[in-house]
Amino acid sequence: MAERVDARLHTLPADKRRQVGQAIRLLASPLGGLLVGSMPTAFASLTPEAQAERLARWTRSPIAVLRSAVQTLRRLVLAVHYADPVVSRAIGFAGPEMVPREHEPVGSPRAGERGAWSPMPERFDVDPSTPTGRVAADVVVIGTGAGGAVAAARLAEAGYRVIMLEAGHWHRASDFDDNEARQIERLYADGGLRSTDDAAISLVQGEVVGGSTLVNWMIMLRTPDFVLAEWAAHHGISGMSPSDMAPVFERIEREVHASLVPDTAHSANNAKLLAGAGALGWRARAGHLNVVGCQRCGSCGIGCRHGAKQSVDVTYVPRALAAGATLFTATRALRIEVLERDRGPMQQGTPPLKRVVATRRHANGQVSTLHIEAPLVLCAAGAVETPVLLQQSGLGGDAVGQWLRLHPTTAVYAHYDEEIVASAGIPLSTVCDEFLQWQDSNYGFWIETPPMLPSFTAAALPGFGDAHARCMARYRHLGVTIGLTRDGARHTQSSGQVSVNRRGARSIRYRLSTEDAARVSASIQAMARLHLAAGAREVGSMHSEPRVVRHERDVAMLAGGVHPNGLALFSAHVNGTCRMGVARHTSVTTPDGERHGVRGVYITDGSVLPTALGVNPQETIMAVASVLAERVAARHAGLLRA
Secondary structure (H helix, E strand, O other): OHHHHHHHHOOOOHHHHHHHHHHHHHHHOHHHHHOOOOOOOOHHHOOHHHHHHHHHHHHHOOOHHHHHHHHHHHHHHHHHHHHOHHHHHHOOOOOOOOOOOOOOOEOOOOOOOOOOOOOOOOOOOOOOOOOOOEEEOOEEEEOOOHHHHHHHHHHHHOOOOEEEEOOOOOOOHHHOOOOHHHHHHHHEHHHHOOEOOOOOEEEOOEOOOOHHHHOOOOEEOOOOHHHHHHHHHHHOOOOOOHHHHHHHHHHHHHHOOEEEOOHHHOOHHHHHHHHHHHHHOOOEEEOEEEEOOEOOOOOHHHOOOOOOEOOOOOOHHHHHHHOOOEEEOOEEEEEEEEOOOOOOOOOOOOOOOEEEEEEEEOOOOOEEEEEEEEOEEEEOOHHHHHHHHHHHOOOOOOOOOOOOEOOOEEEEEEEOOOOOOOOOOOOOOEEEOOOOOHHHOOOOEEEEOOOOOHHHHHHHOOOOHHHHHHHHHOHHHEEEEEEEEOOOOOOOOOOEEEEEOOOOOEEEEEOOOHHHHHHHHHHHHHHHHHHHHOOOOEEEEOEOOOOEEOOHHHHHHHOOOOOOOOEOEEEOOOEOOOOEOOOOOOOOEOOOOEEOOOOOEEEOOHHHOOOOOOOOOHHHHHHHHHHHHHHHHHHOOHHHHO
């Protein structure tokens, strides 16, 4: 076990490995006991009973660093333990559980649209033996997720010479299997262990060609009208009204083959959401998924082995390549250098030439430096890496890295008498948005269902030791919902930031406002009511000290306790650190996505979103990137005539 934990640690970036190592050393030392009023005895010297008591004290400690350390270690150990196939089989995990053959696959190509792009194009990237390591282009797109891939495809199809850079690798459907630990290490940022600095919020982001679209749960939701109206009224965003965006959403949905999930295709977990909401009279509905021929195996979060998910690695990236773009994988952008002096925003013609400096890791382990020169650079590395890149390039300032929005998410688990098997079927095919506009405001929460593979489930569930093991033993009977809060209710306040610290390492800090914490608490109580109405025997929250209720009259017991490492929180919706706007002190780019004061540097990922959305962001990011890329193409059409 210790060897497997150590191996997992060695997959992490150096700064994250250092952080986890510090947590382990603190907890192992005599000081770890002294800080919670115990004897100054090293953890390894304690009896099992004393170890359990010390773990419990650390969990309850008022000292934030202790709570952070124990939660970091707890999640790591549980994730590694339950990733062991012997352990996962012991709790009833049977791998991908396909639906019976008599059921038709979900999703089919739309008439007149391209089907799934399953083969990897042969024209994959530039010859690695390029002697000078220098390449010229019209546009460099950094990142190939929802924003970068769409922008690259639009610009390449408009005739621009486009080079795409991706820090991760490009995988075929045949590369994916049911080894949860291996896939998470390969496909996720920081090997799946990315979090805020205090470990209070786990951040789930893809680092692979396709970005998070490759590992997400496929739901396509349009930006609510009231959010678009807020962008126009408070941030000066023009041309993105509901009427402006409707045809853009329609186009995106056609291109990724989004279709409504039929009633017969919901998993047991999703069926419980519909049943509970229906019993309570709450609004709930089926969702649209970007999928063609879904086999409902439940492995969406670790790569689609059937090539059914219409993520951008099988849609927009191949479109960009077919239009002449070039892709470098395993290539991380280090900085953007402005090579020419800009004569001012009123100057007509080509923007100043830029050089993107990147490191490229080759298959043999060697690392080379690549220089790409182009007048246009589109940053789409995500709301963590994009502000870091700008700061490392001397293009920080203004609000770069500020206004981090996360849709802070927690869960409620429920024990049912019947089997649910939340790891099987389509993970997310329904949504309850009854509380999206909570208490007469535009800031609320919504309820969905997650895929519950063993390693992820074990790390998410609260507690440790015998109590945790007993909960995992009922794995096949667990129903789980997640509550996602639209954060930023105090809209004049930045909740968090991404920055480069003194060691040159990435720093991610975030704090819930009082208003947002109240919404998180309300989501927990709503989810508990929903499960009980659906027939659950008991429900539990993700508080570090487990709270379990069996009757609706007791649901209020789940309220409160929303503080760092007092309640498990995670986010797969990391947005807002380089947001669009007209005011430089609260935004990073113009409403057209161009970095204030730096002509030719644009941002087209989720970091430009002015506010949290209140819906899963995949479709919004694709649509906004499409609008911004087409504005770039029109504005700089002179490059094509040069």
